[in-house]
Amino acid sequence: MPMHKEVETCSNQDLHYLPSNQPVFSCKNCSCVIALQDELCSKGFTGSSGTAFLMNSTINTNLGEKEERKLITGTHTCADLLCASCGTSLGWKYLKTPTAEQKYKENRYILEQARVVKENNW
Numbered sequence: 001m002p003m004h005k006e007v008e009t010c011s012n013q014d015l016h017y018l019p020s021n022q023p024v025f026s027c028k029n030c031s032c033v034i035a036l037q038d039e040l041c042s043k044g045f046t047g048s049s050g051t052a053f054l055m056n057s058t059i060n061t062n063l064g065e066k067e068e069r070k071l072i073t074g075t076h077t078c079a080d081l082l083c084a085s086c087g088t089s090l091g092w093k094y095l096k097t098p099t100a101e102q103k104y105k106e107n108r109y110i111l112e113q114a115r116v117v118k119e120n121n122w
């Protein structure tokens, strides 16, 4: 009896292994690994509590409700990014941006520096 199972492989949020010997960001509250530093896209962002990182992907995170946010640069569709382990808000994910110049942010994640710990010595 063949088992036919469709496996979704494109989800970045479903990594079931932890990378070894790689610098990571972890949740400040519970130390759960939430992103690889290799996935850092830009450091020049500002979150609600100061410096924020734009990430290509995250690990062990959940998304909150999708919502429209009016920012200086226009109305963005975002969703809160939550630690899958403790539920702390870590930043947000950009789902839709208002202009073509900002499209690079779509499907990327903002991590607020104040909510994460940078770990270099795994």
Ligand SMILES: [Zn+2]
Residues within 6 Å of the ligand: 027, 028, 029, 030, 031, 032, 083, 084, 085, 086, 087, 088
């Ligand atoms: Zn956590």
